[in-house]
Amino acid sequence: MFKIATWNVNSLKVRLAQVVDWLKTHQPDVLALQEIKSKDFPSAIFQELGYHSVFAGQATYNGVAVLSRQVSDGIITDFPTFEDLQRRILAARFPFNSATFPTTQTVRVLNLYVPNGEALDSEKYVYKLTWLQHCQQFIAQHFQQFPDEPLIVLGDFNIAPQDEDVHDVNAWKNSVLTSPAERQALQTILDLGLQDCFRNFSQAEKSFSWWDYRAAAFKRNRGLRIDLILASTAFAKNCESCVIDKEPRALERPSDHTPVVAVFK
């Protein structure tokens, strides 16, 4: 059994107690965090809970981390083809014994905080699409090098894959997070041999992972599904469940994103 989750915490400092509580309750093998918004990381606090930490921190913006029961190796914090000061990726390899994958003893995890893009006519949108191209290359390289190793790509993709992942398609037309070019970039990544685990199960309509802080968006369920867990095709068959945990979004001072959790045999 391998339980893995992703959560954009929008400042780990502010959300630390919530993350600690969530870990105690759900006890995942791996938790991928985005937007920790700090150069430092409170590793000692997670160590007390039995979790190892790896992180790529940055002051003010971005920053990603991975907590895990097992010690990881093969840490990568940059796409080899793309120089970027923004800390948005963290790849690591974890020990994992799978009955269906007897030849591999590991699973590779790629934690992503995909750029937001701001607006379709913004420089940041160009950056987002360029970033996604390098991300695609990086994953393609992984499949070439380690064709038999299970891969999980998860995180805040800042792309709603389909219209069903958007509360109001008209309101989000011609916008970042839903534009055809972004969706095509995601599709190109999926076409390498990855599946959106959430959609391998029947789900409630209007299932979202992010809701704006403003205008009571959570209460009115006006959200987007932009936090995803992708698994390599063969490994995705081992996925037993993939759910969005809306509970933390209802807490006092919540992150605008909420955790997504997948369990693999």
Next chain:
DNA sequence: ATGGCAAGTGATACTTGA
């Protein structure tokens, strides 16, 4: 059509997010 909310920085108003 607009702004609404939150977080970080640093000490105020600005930037960024999605």
